[in-house]
Amino acid sequence: MSSEKPILYxxxxxxxxxxxxxxxNWKGIDYEYCPVNVMxxxxxxxxxxxxxxxEFVPTLKINGIVLSQSVAILEYLEEIRPEKPLLPKDPYKRALVRSLVQAIAGDIQPLQNLRPINFIESIGGDKKEWINYCIGVEKQLSKSSGKYCVGDEVTLADVVLLPQVYNATRFNIDMTKFPLIQRIANDLSELDAFKKANPQNQxxxxxxxxx
Amino acid sequence: MSSEKPILYxxxxxxxxxxxxxxxNWKGIDYEYCPVNVMxxxxxxxxxxxxxxxEFVPTLKINGIVLSQSVAILEYLEEIRPEKPLLPKDPYKRALVRSLVQAIAGDIQPLQNLRPINFIESIGGDKKEWINYCIGVEKQLSKSSGKYCVGDEVTLADVVLLPQVYNATRFNIDMTKFPLIQRIANDLSELDAFKKANPQNQxxxxxxxxx
Incomplete structure (x- = not known):
């Protein structure tokens, strides 16, 4: 790790x-916060x-390099800082984690970008689709979850889950239909690394x- | 690897x-093809x-387990079959590959699911957004590409790129504006593993x- 403090845009x-x-936060990497007002x-x-x-947030400057795309950044941080891991050791469990990450980051997240949500919400389209994806995630969690998304340890799946649940609530999706998602999100929101990352604390x- | 032949839905x-x-194909894993008619x-x-x-394709049954979500499957195959690698060894280059994978699989791909394309195309919305994402990928490739997306070796970024270029053409996106994407896609389409995976050969x- 270079001595220069990482910068997160x-x-x-x-x-x-x-x-x-x-x-x-989870990996204990201190960083400088550089706000980018996307609005x-x-x-x-x-x-x-x-x-x-x-032209998206976030960007991470770290170790003299510049990284974009959040999931790629998460995988990079996992590789350079394997202490306090966010991926299990077992290849099958790693695949379960990444499957949830992709379901949330690749399927659900794009639905809530500002343009589509404004546009499609008028016909009720995106909420329906959002809910369909949540059904899939809830079903997956019924097989893989313990205290958290995959087993009893916090993983990258949890890291991507909480912000999406927060946004679902913000967009008036009824999350009580998804008791596992809701319960895990509640537990995650009590953890320091997640609390400190909450929008309200930026x-x-x-x-x-x-x- | 279990002796049972993997099944790809x-x-x-x-x-x-x-x-x-x-x-x-790239990793030389023989598999049984099980068609799922999503139409x-x-x-x-x-x-x-x-x-x-x-409730998406693909699903892969392999080594007695069942995997969903394509990018998670690609990462799993890379871990269990590191020969003929599709990720570089260097963490920064790995991040570059995964950044392109996420840009294509997480940003561009969701735009072309059948419902949105039918729906939004009428107002020209999704093509515009698709093109914006392609501009980002082209800019990234101008920094990272050699013969292929990241340097001179085939990586997961190439694996996800070619199908998206094929679909862009299918949906009448003018790809001549993206000479790097186009050139790399042309080179990829000549490789056996990619040829054999082409829709026309299924x-x-x-x-x-x-x-």
Whole structure:
């Protein structure tokens, strides 16, 4: 690990940023928080698009390199900091974790990007689809979960789950239909690494949104 | 590896199935092909949803376990069959590969699921977004690519790229604006593992779609 402090380009409410914040906290990696106001289009400005070609948050500068795409960042952090692991050792359990990560990050998360949610919500489309995906995740959890998503240890699946549950609630999805998701999310929200990563605890969270 | 032949539940035109077919071919893993006709809703039938809670293709039965979600399957195959690797050894390069995988599988792929494409295409919405994501991938490739997406070796990024380019063309996205994507896709389509995984070479491809 280089001596320079990592910099996380983040937006407080971005679920993808939240994932990386949680992972950094979990692994005890101290970092500088650089807010990118995606509501004002800061991610599309040249100075940002030069470090992140996708013009999304988050971006992580670490060890002299620049990383984009949250799941790729999580896997990188797991590889360079295997202490306090977020992937099990067993290949099958690792696959279960990654399967949940992809279901949440690849299927559910894209549904809640701002444009589609505004657009499709008017016909009730995206909520229905969101709920379908949650049914899949709940079914998977009924087979794999213990205290957390896969067994009794916190994994990357938990890291991506909590922000999505938070957003589901924000978009008025009735999560009481998904008791396993709900129970695990509640337990996760009590853990320090997750608490510290909560949007409300970020420097760019407006005062009126802090409870 | 158990002596039982792996079974891949697949749909010939599914880009997620195509990814896994390519990886199995690349690693020389012989498998049985079990067609799931997603146009007729076979993925929603109970016998299938019991093995795949998300009711998507692909599903892979291998070594006595059942795996869902294509990227998780690719990572699993990489772990159990590290010969003919599809991830570089260097953590930064691995992150570059996974960043492209997530950009393509997590951002671009969800745009082309059947419901959204039919629905949003009428207002030109999804094509615009698709093109925006392609711009990001092209910019990333300008930094990372050699002969293939990341350097000169075939990686998981290439495995996910080719099916998406095929679908982009199918949905009339003008890919000539993305010369790097196009050039790499052309080179990939000449490789045996990719050729064999092409929809046209699957047993469930209708005769009229075969050239």
């Amino acid at each position: 983040s937006y407080y409410r971005s679920s993808c940023s939240w994932r990386v914040r949680t992972c950094l 004002e289009g800061a991610q599309n400005k040249e100075e940002y698009s030069e470090i992140n070609p996708y 420097i760019d969270c407006p005062a009126e949104e802090k409870k | 697949s749909y010939y035109r599914s880009s997620c199935s195509w990814r896994v077919r390519t990886c199995l 007729e809703g076979a993925q929603n039938k109970e016998e299938y949803s019991e093995i795949n809670p998300y 047993i469930d491809c209708p005769a009229e779609e075969k050239k």
